[in-house]
Amino acid sequence: MKVKEKKIIKKKLEEIGKSVVEQAKNHKVPYLRIPSRTTNNIVFDPKSLCYVIGNKTIMRSAGNIRHVKPMAQMLKVASFCKDLVEEELKHETKRGLYYISESWGEKLKFDEQPESDNIIEDIEAMIGEPRENFHIIPNPGGAVYGDLTLKFKNPSGKMMKINCLQTADGQTIGPRMSEAEIVECNAKRVIAIETSGMYNRFMEENAHKKFNAILVNLEGQATRATRRLIKRLNEIKKLPVYIFTDGDPWGLHIAMVIMAGSAKSAHINKMLATPSAKWIGVTATDIKKYKLRSDKLKDVDLKRIKELKKDPRYRSDKRLLEELKTWEEIKKKAEQQALLKYGLRYVVDEYFPAKLKEMEKK
Amino acid sequence: MKVKEKKIIKKKLEEIGKSVVEQAKNHKVPYLRIPSRTTNNIVFDPKSLCYVIGNKTIMRSAGNIRHVKPMAQMLKVASFCKDLVEEELKHETKRGLYYISESWGEKLKFDEQPESDNIIEDIEAMIGEPRENFHIIPNPGGAVYGDLTLKFKNPSGKMMKINCLQTADGQTIGPRMSEAEIVECNAKRVIAIETSGMYNRFMEENAHKKFNAILVNLEGQATRATRRLIKRLNEIKKLPVYIFTDGDPWGLHIAMVIMAGSAKSAHINKMLATPSAKWIGVTATDIKKYKLRSDKLKDVDLKRIKELKKDPRYRSDKRLLEELKTWEEIKKKAEQQALLKYGLRYVVDEYFPAKLKEMEKK
Numbered sequence: 001m002k003v004k005e006k007k008i009i010k011k012k013l014e015e016i017g018k019s020v021v022e023q024a025k026n027h028k029v030p031y032l033r034i035p036s037r038t039t040n041n042i043v044f045d046p047k048s049l050c051y052v053i054g055n056k057t058i059m060r061s062a063g064n065i066r067h068v069k070p071m072a073q074m075l076k077v078a079s080f081c082k083d084l085v086e087e088e089l090k091h092e093t094k095r096g097l098y099y100i101s102e103s104w105g106e107k108l109k110f111d112e113q114p115e116s117d118n119i120i121e122d123i124e125a126m127i128g129e130p131r132e133n134f135h136i137i138p139n140p141g142g143a144v145y146g147d148l149t150l151k152f153k154n155p156s157g158k159m160m161k162i163n164c165l166q167t168a169d170g171q172t173i174g175p176r177m178s179e180a181e182i183v184e185c186n187a188k189r190v191i192a193i194e195t196s197g198m199y200n201r202f203m204e205e206n207a208h209k210k211f212n213a214i215l216v217n218l219e220g221q222a223t224r225a226t227r228r229l230i231k232r233l234n235e236i237k238k239l240p241v242y243i244f245t246d247g248d249p250w251g252l253h254i255a256m257v258i259m260a261g262s263a264k265s266a267h268i269n270k271m272l273a274t275p276s277a278k279w280i281g282v283t284a285t286d287i288k289k290y291k292l293r294s295d296k297l298k299d300v301d302l303k304r305i306k307e308l309k310k311d312p313r314y315r316s317d318k319r320l321l322e323e324l325k326t327w328e329e330i331k332k333k334a335e336q337q338a339l340l341k342y343g344l345r346y347v348v349d350e351y352f353p354a355k356l357k358e359m360e361k362k
Numbered sequence: 363m364k365v366k367e368k369k370i371i372k373k374k375l376e377e378i379g380k381s382v383v384e385q386a387k388n389h390k391v392p393y394l395r396i397p398s399r400t401t402n403n404i405v406f407d408p409k410s411l412c413y414v415i416g417n418k419t420i421m422r423s424a425g426n427i428r429h430v431k432p433m434a435q436m437l438k439v440a441s442f443c444k445d446l447v448e449e450e451l452k453h454e455t456k457r458g459l460y461y462i463s464e465s466w467g468e469k470l471k472f473d474e475q476p477e478s479d480n481i482i483e484d485i486e487a488m489i490g491e492p493r494e495n496f497h498i499i500p501n502p503g504g505a506v507y508g509d510l511t512l513k514f515k516n517p518s519g520k521m522m523k524i525n526c527l528q529t530a531d532g533q534t535i536g537p538r539m540s541e542a543e544i545v546e547c548n549a550k551r552v553i554a555i556e557t558s559g560m561y562n563r564f565m566e567e568n569a570h571k572k573f574n575a576i577l578v579n580l581e582g583q584a585t586r587a588t589r590r591l592i593k594r595l596n597e598i599k600k601l602p603v604y605i606f607t608d609g610d611p612w613g614l615h616i617a618m619v620i621m622a623g624s625a626k627s628a629h630i631n632k633m634l635a636t637p638s639a640k641w642i643g644v645t646a647t648d649i650k651k652y653k654l655r656s657d658k659l660k661d662v663d664l665k666r667i668k669e670l671k672k673d674p675r676y677r678s679d680k681r682l683l684e685e686l687k688t689w690e691e692i693k694k695k696a697e698q699q700a701l702l703k704y705g706l707r708y709v710v711d712e713y714f715p716a717k718l719k720e721m722e723k724k
Contacts, residue, residue: 090566090706093559095699102655102703139558140579143502143534145517152530155507155565166524168514169536172505174562176530196501197455200536203517204452217502293464337457341464344452 006085009134012127013082017075020062031061032071035125035267042266044312049275050260051313053125053267069107074119076101076108081123084135089157091135091175094120125267132175132228140177142226143170145203146187146214148233150180170203170217178225178232185237188212190230191352192277194220194245194254198336198347205348211356214239222258227272230258234274241274242359244352247282247292248333249304252320255279260313280355284326287334290351293341294332301333368447371496374489375444379437382424393423394433397487397629404628406674411637412622413675415487415629431469436481438463438470443485446497451519453497453537456482487629494537494590504588505532506539507565508549508576510595514542532565532579540587540594547599550574552592554639556582556607556616560698560709567710573718576601583616589634592620596636603636604721606714609644609654610695611666614682617641622675642717646688649696652713655703656694663695 016032023030034057035041041056060067060074077097084090092100097120098113110116120131132138148164155176161183164171171177191213193199199217202208208215214233218226233239243258245251259277261269287294297305305324308314314321327333339347378394385392396419397403403418422429422436439459446452454462459482460475472478482493494500510526517538523545526533533539553575555561561579564570570577576595580588595601605620607613621639623631649656659667667686670676676683689695701709 091562092702092706093562093699095697096559096563096702099655099697099699099702100706103705137562139581140505140531140562150530154527154530155562156527156568156571158527160528162528162530165516165518165520166522166528167533168512168516168524168538168542169502169534171529172531172534174531174558180530196536197458200453200455200499200502200517201458206518209518219501293461335457335461337455337461340454340458340461343465344454344462 005133006088009127009129010082010085012129013078013085013123013134016078016123016126020075029061029063030071031059031063032074032126033057033059034122037121037125037267039263042263044316046316048270048273049313049316050269050273051263051266052269070115070119073101073108073110073115074122076104077116077119078123081134081136089153089155091137093139094131094136097136121267128268130224130228130268130271132179132224137175138224140172140174140225141223142173142219143199143217144173144177144214144229145170145199145217146208147185148182148187148214149184150177151183152176152180164214165208170199170215173216173223173225173229175225178228182232182236185214185233185239186212187214187239190214190216190233190239190241192216192218192222192226192230192241192243192258193336194218194251195336198244201340201344201347205345207348207352210348211352218254221254224272227258227274230277231272231274234276241277242280242356243277244280244336245282246333246335247284247287247294247338248297249301249308249324249327251282251336252279252323253304253308256313256320278359279320280352280359282334282336282338284323284330287332288326288330290339292334292338294334294338297327297331297333302328302331367495368450371489371491372444372447374491375440375447375485375496378440378485378488382437391423391425392433393421393425394436394488395419395421396484399483399487399629401625404625406678408678410632410635411675411678412631412635413625413628414631432477432481435463435470435472435477436484438466439478439481440485443496443498451515451517453499455501456493456498459498483629492586492590492630492633494541494586499537500586502534502536502539502587503585504535504581505561505579506535506576506591507532507561507579508570509547510544510549510576511546512539512542513545514538526576527570532561532577535578535585535587535591537587540590544594544598547576547595547601548574549576549601552576552578552595552601552603554578554580554584554588554592554603554605554620555698556580556613557698560606563702563706563709567707569710569714572710573714580616584620586634589620589636592639593634593636596638603639604642604718605639606642606698607644608695608697609646609649609656609700610659611663611670611686611689613644613698614641614685615666615670618675618682640721641682642714642721644696644698644700646685646692649694650688650692652701654696654700656696656700659689659693659695664690664693
């Protein structure tokens with residue numbers, strides 16, 4: 001994070017406390033106004049193509065005996081996070097924060113982790129920043145490989161530059177990686193891949209050169225850190241993003257969360273989602289076209305397809321709706337590695353170029 | 363892998379096919395002799411402190427109609443893997459191999475993945491090499507951070523050297539990382555950590571400098587690639603290994619699998635296990651001593667403890683048996699992050715040095 005950004009975050013966190021102090025000084029009963037994150041304040045925004053938070057707010061007032069404790073806890077958490085931002089090199093997880101609260105005394109400590117998690121999300125919504133920016137970090141996960149040079153302070157605080165080809169199996173995407181400064185990027189696109197097996201295939205077949213791409217290993221559902229890095233490559237370097245998953249509703253939804261975020265994270269989707277990202281496949285149509293070895297869709301898969309068909313994120317995308325219907329017709333799912341029946345190189349030599357051409361026409 | 367090792371592996375794979383050809387030439391009905399991997403041939407070896415495979419073998423004979431298909435499949439898989447080793451840069455996963463078999467025609471293709479998995483394990487047992495060595499790779503997972511310089515060919519085949527401090531969040535441990543040549547290692551020990559949160563704490567508190575250590579993020583149960591890297595650091599560089607997990611029977615067993623392998627992998631435990639590795643904690647005793655925030659042990663936890671008490675890997679270790687009993691007494695479990703109640707630095711400044719001293723006395 002740059003010095004300027006750091007100052008802004010610190011100030012936003014301080015403001016929470018300051019407003020309470022101000023009110024008390026003016027002999028008013030202090031309160032905090034927090035954007036409501038309940039379902040009736042989450043709306044689908046057809047412009048940004050993701051769930052966003054509405055205008056409703058809730059009030060937490062020192063005049064309400066039931067509000068006093070969570071209000072004090074929120075101030076304490078904001079203050080703790082301000083210190084983390086100030087120290088610059090220190091980060092903690094949500095679970096770590098929960099345990100740390102034990103040292104805050106009986107009145108402030110959290111009894112259960114959902115309480116502290118909830119306050120962290122409230123702060124995210126209040127200051128409009130993902131928690132990574134106030135150093136409450138998600139687990140690392142996923143990896144990146146390609147001609148991308150990043151600059152960052154490593155965990156020991158040493159400033160360094162790395163190129164993401166300088167690695168045996170990819171660079172882990174954690175809190176420092178996802179926010180690293182992009183010094184140089186010679187790639188023209190990002191290819192995000194669901195499974196480690198297919199990611200390895202792409203690396204070994206030199207897909208990063210062939211497609212002039214940054215390869216990202218999602219390792220299943222993308223972590224926040226990975227989604228953030230993808231978004232930044234898209235936003236800062238204007239790279240189109242292509243997502244390659246297994247051919248089932250779960251794989252498609254992995255792509256959807258990268259594209260449009262989730263309802264639960266409506267208050268920060270703008271910072272995490274990449275609306276222009278495109279799902280390459282394996283589509284239901286591909287299963288037929290490429291005669292892939294497939295399994296029968298189970299009841300739980302079919303139920304999921306029904307849910308997705310009602311979801312506004314899918315209803316605004318004709319192509320995806322069609323694919324959901326095709327699945328219901330063929331009642332089959334296939335894994336991305338099923339393409340290996342045509343040989344190790346086929347997926348990079350034939351399948352992907354054909355799909356890319358198709359997507360770029362649209 | 364070095365050229366010499368590569369040649370040996372290739373030869374071992376070739377021998378499988380050659381022996382069949384030889385027998386046929388001599389007008390004998392060809393057969394293959396394969397070490398038996400059934401439970402009655404898995405024994406606990408008190409010397410190496412891990413499960414190993416006994417002397418029983420099974421025979422697969424071309425004279426038995428039920429053996430013909432799996433025998434032919436084994437020859438095909440061995441031949442395919444020989445090609446992978448020859449190509450040097452190509453690796454596939456077990457799942458990938460299953461799908462690849464579709465191109466081998468109706469007579470050779472696998473109907474279900476367990477069939478091909480089984481044949482890969484048979485080959486491991488026959489030639490005494492973990493499948494990584496014949497390029498059937500496990501998923502990557504885990505990460506490493508510390509003053510360790512490794513040399514390897516990256517997925518594009520470019521020879522390179524990296525230092526494992528040259529990274530934002532750690533280097534992913536995948537197939538190339540786990541077998542990389544150790545060029546320089548200035549550390550005196552390895553510290554393997556169960557959770558990403560605590561691993562991050564250790565990196566940020568400069569534990570690698572303080573303890574002169576290589577830090578490894580296990581991300582829960584260690585992957586084979588991670589176990590292999592740990593073993594190699596222990597074997598080649600004589601580094602003692604310390605494992606730091608959550609304070610529950612599951613955490614302890616994460617350590618045990620690193621130390622003694624699993625029964626399922628008895629035929630290759632010698633290549634994966636690090637018998638001299640030591641479990642640091644969080645022990646049951648620590649939960650009492652450090653007054654950690656804890657949860658009640660659930661029925662499933664208590665059941666697990668009972669199982670572990672009967673397991674020969676635990677029965678040969680007085681200290682671990684004592685800890686299992688202590689858990690049964692206190693009926694509580696604690697996560698490693700519970701130590702954060704004493705502040706961010708405590709775990710690295712106080713807890714770990716005390717534990718290390720205790721372990722080094724033993």
